[in-house]
Amino acid sequence: MNSYYPKKGRVILHVDMNSFYASVEMAFDPTLKGKPLAIAGNPEERKGIIVTCSYEARKFGVRTTMPLWEAKKLCSQLIIMRPNFDRYRAASKGMFDILRQYSDLVEPVSIDEGYMDISEGAEMGTPIEIAQSIQNQIERELDLPCSIGIAPNKFLAKTASDMKKPMGITVLRKRDIPQILWPRDVVEMHGIGQKTAQKLYTIGVKTISDLAHKEDLQLKSTLGINGIRLKKRANGEDTRPVDPDSIYDFKSVGNSTTLPKDSTNQKELLNVIHTLSTKVASRLKNKGMMATTIQVMIRFKNRKTITRSKKVKNPVQLDQSIFEEAKQLFLKHWNGDSIRLLGVTGQDLIEKEDAVEQLDLFSYEKAAEKEPLYDTISRLQKKYGKKMIKKGMAQSEPNKRENQYDTSFNKDFLRED
Structure with missing residues (x-):
C-alpha cells in the first residue's frame, strides 16, 4: 500500500462535478433524466446564454455559452430552465461535506470542483479505491455524477479529471506527460x-x-x-499545496448586466451603474471587505468590450463612493456608442478592519476628532484581543467560515440579480 503513497510526494485528487447545474436539476426532478436540458438566462432580456447543458443536449451540438436561439435550432426538443442558485449551493455544500469525510485538506475552487490531498490516506485504500468510493458516495447520496483526476500535483490532477467525462477516474503521472500531454x-x-x-x-x-x-x-x-x-x-511542475482556507481569500467582487436593449441614453446608463454599484457595495459589506480599486466594464453593440480601472485614494465600501468612482471611469472612457452590457467591480480587496484611510487636508480634521476613540479601541484590542471590539463593525460576527461559505463562489455564478 505504501507504494501508492510516496514519502516525499503527494497524492492529489481533483473532483469535478459533471454538467453540474443540469445534473442538480435532474436529481431534483428525475423526469428530466435522459432528456436534453439546458440551464440558461432570460431570453426576453437577451440573457439567453447557455450556462450548462446535459450530455444528452451536447449530442445535438449544444454547448456552454451558446446563444439560446442557436441551441434551439440545433435541438428543437431542448428543455430550458432558469438557474436556481440556492439549489446549486445546497448541492455544492453536500458534495464538499462528503469530500471532507475523506480528508481535512479539501480546497474548493468553484461551486462544482475542488482539490483533495489524500497523501495520508493509506489506511483507506489505494488512491483509485478512494476515488471510486467518493464517486459512488456522491452518486448514491446526492444522485450526482462526477469525474476525478488522480495525480502528484494540482495541475496534473485538474488535467486528468477533464480526460474522461462523465463519471471518469483518470490517473496522470509525471512519466505519462510526454505521451499524453x-x-x-x-x-x-x-x-x-x-x-x-x-x-x-x-x-x-x-x-x-x-x-x-x-x-x-x-x-x-x-x-x-x-x-x-x-x-x-x-513539464508537470506544480508546487501549490491544497489550501482549505483559500476560499476565504477575496480578490474582487463584481456585478454586470446585459441591458434590455442597446442604449446611448446617459441617464439610463448611469442608473444602471448606480444599481450595479449598490449590489457590489452590499456584497462587500456582507464579506466585511473594502475595495481599493474600482473597475468598469463596457460592452458595445458591436460586442467590443473594454475594462477600465482606477486605484482609489481611500478604500471604499459604501454604494455612493463606489458609484462616484465608477461614474467617473464610465464618463471618461465611454465614446458615445450604443452599449449592450455594463459591469462594476471592486478589486484588490482588504478586510474592513485593516483598511487605513489615507488622510488628506480635508479629511484630517474630521479624523482627528475621532483619534481619542481610536486610541481607546486600540488599547482594548491589545488587552482583550482584536475580536473584542472593532471600528465601525458589529460587536459580534458570525463564524468566518460559516458566514463566507455561501458567498465565496459568486465569481462562478451567472449573477442575474
Missing part, C-alpha cells in the same frame, strides 16, 4: 485560453511539448512571468 495543442492546456494561445503561436509554440521546451527568455518577453509558470506546468 505533450502532443496536444497548447490551447488545450489548463490555464491557457485563446488569447494566450494566439500569442504562443506567434513564437512557434504550437503544442504543449513546444511550450515545455521553449527557451525562458522568449516566453518571458511574450507572456511575462506567466510564460515561465506555464512552461513549468507543461
Whole structure:
C-alpha cells in the first residue's frame, strides 16, 4: 500500500462535478433524466446564454455559452430552465461535506470542483479505491455524477479529471506527460485560453511539448512571468499545496448586466451603474471587505468590450463612493456608442478592519476628532484581543467560515440579480 503513497510526494485528487447545474436539476426532478436540458438566462432580456447543458443536449451540438436561439435550432426538443442558485449551493455544500469525510485538506475552487490531498490516506485504500468510493458516495447520496483526476500535483490532477467525462477516474503521472500531454495543442492546456494561445503561436509554440521546451527568455518577453509558470506546468511542475482556507481569500467582487436593449441614453446608463454599484457595495459589506480599486466594464453593440480601472485614494465600501468612482471611469472612457452590457467591480480587496484611510487636508480634521476613540479601541484590542471590539463593525460576527461559505463562489455564478 505504501507504494501508492510516496514519502516525499503527494497524492492529489481533483473532483469535478459533471454538467453540474443540469445534473442538480435532474436529481431534483428525475423526469428530466435522459432528456436534453439546458440551464440558461432570460431570453426576453437577451440573457439567453447557455450556462450548462446535459450530455444528452451536447449530442445535438449544444454547448456552454451558446446563444439560446442557436441551441434551439440545433435541438428543437431542448428543455430550458432558469438557474436556481440556492439549489446549486445546497448541492455544492453536500458534495464538499462528503469530500471532507475523506480528508481535512479539501480546497474548493468553484461551486462544482475542488482539490483533495489524500497523501495520508493509506489506511483507506489505494488512491483509485478512494476515488471510486467518493464517486459512488456522491452518486448514491446526492444522485450526482462526477469525474476525478488522480495525480502528484494540482495541475496534473485538474488535467486528468477533464480526460474522461462523465463519471471518469483518470490517473496522470509525471512519466505519462510526454505521451499524453505533450502532443496536444497548447490551447488545450489548463490555464491557457485563446488569447494566450494566439500569442504562443506567434513564437512557434504550437503544442504543449513546444511550450515545455521553449527557451525562458522568449516566453518571458511574450507572456511575462506567466510564460515561465506555464512552461513549468507543461513539464508537470506544480508546487501549490491544497489550501482549505483559500476560499476565504477575496480578490474582487463584481456585478454586470446585459441591458434590455442597446442604449446611448446617459441617464439610463448611469442608473444602471448606480444599481450595479449598490449590489457590489452590499456584497462587500456582507464579506466585511473594502475595495481599493474600482473597475468598469463596457460592452458595445458591436460586442467590443473594454475594462477600465482606477486605484482609489481611500478604500471604499459604501454604494455612493463606489458609484462616484465608477461614474467617473464610465464618463471618461465611454465614446458615445450604443452599449449592450455594463459591469462594476471592486478589486484588490482588504478586510474592513485593516483598511487605513489615507488622510488628506480635508479629511484630517474630521479624523482627528475621532483619534481619542481610536486610541481607546486600540488599547482594548491589545488587552482583550482584536475580536473584542472593532471600528465601525458589529460587536459580534458570525463564524468566518460559516458566514463566507455561501458567498465565496459568486465569481462562478451567472449573477442575474
